[in-house]
Amino acid sequence: MSGRDSGLEEAETASGFSDLSDSEFLQIEEPEAGDSEKPSCSLGPPTESEGGDVAKGNVLETAKRKRSHVPLEIFHLRYLSVTDISAQVWCEQQMVYRRERPDLTPPENIVLLNTGKSIHLARELEDHDLVTVSTTSREDSWAIKVLNLLGMLSVLQEGHRVREFPVFGVLENIFVVGVIDQLGYTPKGELELNELKTRNNASMPSAAQKKRDRFQVFLYKYLFDAMVRGCLTPDSFLQRLHLRPEQPLGPHVQDQARKSGFTVSHFRDLLDLLSLNLTHCEIPAIDRLQIEYVHQDSGAALGTEVLAYDQDEVGAAVRYFLAYWKGQRDSRGVDVEDAWKCRYCAYAGICEWRMGKAGSPAEQWKKPK
Ligand code: SF4
Numbered sequence: 001m002s003g004r005d006s007g008l009e010e011a012e013t014a015s016g017f018s019d020l021s022d023s024e025f026l027q028i029e030e031p032e033a034g035d036s037e038k039p040s041c042s043l044g045p046p047t048e049s050e051g052g053d054v055a056k057g058n059v060l061e062t063a064k065r066k067r068s069h070v071p072l073e074i075f076h077l078r079y080l081s082v083t084d085i086s087a088q089v090w091c092e093q094q095m096v097y098r099r100e101r102p103d104l105t106p107p108e109n110i111v112l113l114n115t116g117k118s119i120h121l122a123r124e125l126e127d128h129d130l131v132t133v134s135t136t137s138r139e140d141s142w143a144i145k146v147l148n149l150l151g152m153l154s155v156l157q158e159g160h161r162v163r164e165f166p167v168f169g170v171l172e173n174i175f176v177v178g179v180i181d182q183l184g185y186t187p188k189g190e191l192e193l194n195e196l197k198t199r200n201n202a203s204m205p206s207a208a209q210k211k212r213d214r215f216q217v218f219l220y221k222y223l224f225d226a227m228v229r230g231c232l233t234p235d236s237f238l239q240r241l242h243l244r245p246e247q248p249l250g251p252h253v254q255d256q257a258r259k260s261g262f263t264v265s266h267f268r269d270l271l272d273l274l275s276l277n278l279t280h281c282e283i284p285a286i287d288r289l290q291i292e293y294v295h296q297d298s299g300a301a302l303g304t305e306v307l308a309y310d311q312d313e314v315g316a317a318v319r320y321f322l323a324y325w326k327g328q329r330d331s332r333g334v335d336v337e338d339a340w341k342c343r344y345c346a347y348a349g350i351c352e353w354r355m356g357k358a359g360s361p362a363e364q365w366k367k368p369k
Pocket of ligand 1: 091092093094095097332333334341342343345346347348351352353354
């Protein structure tokens with residue numbers, strides 16, 4: 001159906017790229033710096049390296065050494081996206097190479113990415129029009145995201161479906177953003193999250209891909225539930241994203257806010273409004289999680305997975321994955337049982353993790369790409 005050769009299709013599936021359809025790829029990325037405050041809502045007790053005083057004489061030296069090994073700083077990131085963290089489930093080292101060596105990203109992956117984006121956009125347009133708003137500052141850009149969130153909260157509160165719902169939160173001291181494909185209520189009144197995954201192959205994904213998708217959806221639920229419990233404070237935005245509360249909002253942003261029924265002049269006004277809405281909204285936690293797999297070319301439904309949420313699982317995984325971003329451990333490639341992924345990986349030729357395993361008795365590591 002797709003006209004692609006079967007070898008290529010197998011490679012795309014094995015690289016985890018055949019369902020690159022996340023709404024988050026529609027969002028803007030921007031550069032960043034670090035932060036130091038405790039999270040307002042936590043997935044669990046702080047990890048060893050988060051707490052504890054260091055003897056003063058060693059503070060500067062330790063900080064200097066740590067800074068140079070903190071990927072968040074190396075990649076100039078103020079925040080991570082849910083898809084960044086989910087990519088670590090497939091192969092953390094591959095995610096790192098994708099950032100370090102975009103020149104090695106196969107062009108067919110970019111085509112798949114763009115097709116996925118178009119399908120998400122088409123679904124979004126079924127529910128509402130897109131409006132372009134001119135922005136003049138970083139605060140303006142974030143104000144637009146907050147306005148989107150405020151608008152969708154009221155639609156959800158009225159019992160209707162929303163698409164491309166933004167979620168924000170602080171995990172392990174790191175600001176994390178995501179976009180939930182769809183939220184709506186089942187006939188029984190349960191709040192249901194539906195994640196759309198478009199696939200190049202007309203088949204359900206492998207177990208390894210499902211594992212990554214499942215983690216992604218768990219993370220959305222964690223962030224959403226914390227938001228509607230009132231855990232997202234104005235300070236979460238201001239301190240972690242280094243935004244200026246007293247920054248006047250641009251005229252187009254103020255105009256857009258007015259059309260949405262809000263009178264705001266400074267960024268802080270909007271954050272206070274969001275905090276108030278989240279604290280007093282009566283939106284429940286997400287009850288039901290499902291992933292819908294759709295064939296990119298034909299639009300045919302391939303299947304639906306309903307997931308049983310496991311907070312302990314997501315908590316442990318988040319602590320482990322974010323430890324890499326904070327420079328608390330080195331990046332890792334795949335374990336031996338997943339060495340088959342390397343055969344289809346665009347970075348196999350430069351991957352130090354794989355090369356380091358080449359002397360391993362396991363035959364999988366030795367096979368060329
Ligand atoms: S070659 Fe293997 S270990 Fe290295 S980045 Fe690719 S999948 Fe990961």
